[in-house]
Amino acid sequence: MLTTKSFIKKNKIGNVLKNIREHYLRNDIFCGFDICERCSPANSYLSSTHVNNCSLFLYNHYIILDTNVILDQMDILDENVIGNVIILHTVLQEVKNRSLPMYKRLRSVIENPSRHFYVFANDHHKDCYLPQEETELINDYNDRCIRKACLWYMEHIREARFVFITDDNANRQRALSENIISVSVKDYVTHLDKAQFLEDKLAKHDFHVKVDAEGLFPPHCSTFQIHNGIKESRLYQATYHASRDNYLEGFAMVDGFEDSILLQGRSGQNRAVDGDIVAIELLNQNEWVAPSEMILEDESIADTSLEDALKKEDELKTVTHKKKGDVKPTGRVVGIIRRKWRQYCGILQQDGSDTSVYQLFVPADKKIPKIRIETRQAAALRSQKIIVAIDSWPCHSRYPNGHFVRALGKIGDQSTENEVVLLEHDVPHNQFSEEVLSCLPKLPWIITDEDVEARVDLRHIDICSVDPPGCTDIDDALHCRPIDDGNLEVGVHIADVSHFIRPGTAIDLEAAKRATTVYLVNKRIDMVPELLSSNLCSLRGGEERFAFSCIWIMDKKANILHTRFHKSIIKSKKAMTYEEAQITIDDKNRNDSIALSLRNLNMLAKILKRRRLENGALVLASPEVKIQMDSETMDPIDVEVKKLFETNSMVEEFMLLANISVAEKILASFPDCAMLRRHPEPPSTNFEPLIKAGKHLGFDIRIDTGKNLAVSLDAAVRDDNPYFNTMLRILATRCMLQAIYFPSGMYQKNEFFHYGLAVPLYTHFTSPIRRYADIIVHRLLAVSIGADATYPDLLDKRKSNHLCQNLNYRNRMAQYAGRASIAFNTHLFFRGKIQDEEGYVLYIRKNAIQILIPKYGLECTLYLAQKGEKSAFFEYNEEDQNQSCGNIVLHAFDPVTVRLSLDSNNIQHEKFTLQLVSPYIEGFSVPPLNKPSRKQKLEDTGSKSPPEAKRKKKSRKH
Amino acid sequence: MSRKELISEIGLRLDGRRAHELRRIRCKLGVFTQPDGSAYLEQGLTKVLAAVYGPHQVRGNRTKAQHDSAIVNCQFSMAVFSTTDRKKRPRGDRKSTEMSIHLRQALLAAIKVELYPWSQIDVYVEVLHADGGVYPACVNAATLALIDAGIPLKEYVCACTASLANNDVPMVDISHQEEIIGGPTLTVAALPMSGKVVLMEMSQRFHLDHLPKVLDKALQGCKDIKTILDEAVRRHVEDVGSSSGWGNTSEKART
Known part of the structure; x- marks a missing residue:
């Protein structure tokens, strides 16, 4: 059964070494045809009923692909047209070495039974293996192996015909001379029956060659x-x-x-x-x-x-x-x-001509250049958002060449734009598969005696939850009650999601892939199916739910005397909004247990917060807005900055405390693989703009420690400009690095520090419904208190690290996606409106000023001059970072009034156009609009506040 | 885990074996005449020579001799040309010493030492080419050499490695290439007939849940190796026996 072929490889690791490896050739590799009598039936999807209809060939045929076809024309293979394809192992390996993403896409096609693909391990087959000759290049060798395999198939199964598709001319010529039927992809696809649409998807590598064209770009080095x-x-x-x-x-x-x-x-x-x-x-x-x-x-x-x-x-x-x-x-x-090319969303250049087959594609991402594509359906695509892939960028072409992949929908539609936002940020958003849904518990869900046995029964305790209005995925609840010795028992109860999501199941893998729930303005992309997120895991008022509880005994000065963790059954007495909770606290007439416990919690939270700030935790700011949606048309009807109550901060404090307690516990139990969250101290260069900005106004921003930064930010207050401090904090926020998840074994202990919160250890424990990291932390904690069993991947440092990288990436993307969605809806809201707004100068640029409009949390650019021209009015002073016109000087942080309107000329990148209203500069500024501001109008027409669609839940960002 | 997959989706390892398959084993007994017993064993590209002297009187320090058993002395060495990087010292370094001790432990479990009080058995093992699984190859070669020397054994002692591919699939007999790419290697020396494990060593950790299946794989490997060794021994005996007329002097006498 085994034959040995050894071959010699030379490896360069400093010096020349001789490597010898075994290469076993086998006789148990089968062709994958069910009609074949010589081979045992292999696990193959090749089908005798599938027919490849290509007018070049008058008979049905099987296809063998060359590597270049897979690397360049994956979009064609993704379409469910070509079937009965044999992928040679040589090709598969080559694809894997050249491009991992392509390899993954190819694998998913191969694994799809309806596509009829079969992998033939030719390099281990006794009759198909060829030894590499000494002077032969690896590419030539691979080509030779591929042709050998083709010949073998032709010889082996005489009943079937085989077509070898390659874009490599030399290889094709050689194949033809060996009597292998061979065509190029282009010829094959253009002659396919009922598949004209595929033509647009052909990747173009050599079209539009102008031989005489002077190289626009210098050639690349080899x-x-x-x-x-x-x-x-x-x-x-x-x-x-x-x-x-x-x-x-x-x-x-x-x-x-x-x-x-x-x-x-x-x-x-x-x-x-x-x-x-x-x-x-x-x-x-x-x-x-x-x-x-x-x-x-x-x-x-x-x-x-x-x-x-x-x-x-x-x-x-x-x-x-x-x-x-x-x-x-x-x-x-x-x-x-x-190359790190991917597929890009965007639109066709709007003013191109419909008759031309060459079109320019404008990606939504401004960092990507325009792409030239060839399509015959330009007129139809012009009003659509489309996806395009780049194929090549020859040095005589100003733009990269690409091809059309698919259309998403009409430009400007909410659903299309949501799709674009999700795609551009690589958010997995397809429906949950059957396999995932089958992991859900059966309804009606009941608590069994075993569950009661394994958990602490806290149903008699007055627990309540505090969340934003309209929130359906409630993952935390609180209680506080006095105990006998005059101390307080404080409990944080987190939804026990890990009870429902068991490691290794389909639902677990899906959640790990999604990593986080993504909140768009009018849409929520759940991490776990709705049954869990909004029902069984959600700690709704009056219902019995499983929770993971963290219980402290505290004295009245908020010192923790004792901490314990256990799984529990709770029954939340009431699910409150922040506002309700605030009213309950403030209402002196209410003295029921919930009001009392809320007051105690609030009292403790204030102490905790003060202590945290004294330790050097930063209070940062970012302009966050909330968009009010019309419940029926789903159009945005108002944009406003989020309101914050004292209770927001109360809940936040206890979540922070729970996270810190849990972090300590899991690190003690798992020094090597505890999932923690660190926030590295930013390098001092990051702070330069902040220091510069502070200096101009005479404030010394010290950045040597987090504590000093916090103190100097607190000190930077100007009476004449109440928003100044907030803006400084916004700038400070932008200096920060991202906080990231990591397994504790990957860093030194002193690097675990969380800079923003100024705590040595931190993790995420409190939102398992919407974050996967919390689920892992739940599992770790469950193991460390003996409530659950461990499993291999949980304790594997490298696997955890891999997981963390995905979580970090998805979280970042989710954040960007959320912002992009808000930006789009803000644009939608401002369409056709013009109004004057108060704003503040954030940055001074050479030809523009960036202005922050706090009311809408908008940051826009006011151009002082036409592009490239020197401003006729303003003088840019680089030293002092200001723009001056006569005796009017604009510095950073100065208040201004601007007229705001939406410029929809570029329908893909709608942007705000600003015009200066005050300070008034003759010839440059515009007179103020004298019409009532929109807000009053709304109140005139009726004060019914419209219900919100699924709203972004929380803004805790730590 | 590692970027390279140790086992492909179609179930083949990097060198074309399946997960449960050993590398090719070729072996020969009685390759030298000077020692009392000797053997040569190839396991894939790993090539090992073993020589056994004894049992003989305790040499050197007589005080080491034991009244109730023979002492077993093992020496492991690697030829300087056995690895891709030329080795500096063929024996006596830390790794070789450790190997010697492990070898001794495995062999002691099989040799009926109680039959030879006040005597000594020397086992010398030389690795000519190392391509993964050096220790198992040494144990297997030493077993053959002991058999060749005619030293009574309880049964064969065989060794085999096993590892975990893609942190999921157990695979047997790890080559050097697989060793450097991938995961933890479990080395097991066992008495395959009775199923006793006499030595077990791991290069890295993996989760306890995986241990039974990896250990199973390694033990199965030991059994397979035993079958091969057994066949080689029988063939050798046949060769030696037939050439000497099965030591049948009576027939000679009759004619």
């Missing part, structure tokens, strides 16, 4: 040159980040450089797309320039108008060469090490 360059430290490897504001600028962080490296202009960027891993060459120091601080957008329509691009670039150059002040290390991209 892999070999890059490799050597990096070795000799001439070149640097880095991830390319495009600038959001200026399409001609990008940055890359390189180890060993304090600043990121600036990559400017067409030749500097040299076809890098945001996220690519590139090789960078540093320019001579005398060629270094400063970032332009200009806002530039690519506005060209036709890809032929090169002059426009060149002009812009020159303009950029003149700007950047003038200021020699703070030059940054500047470099240029000389080669691409790895």
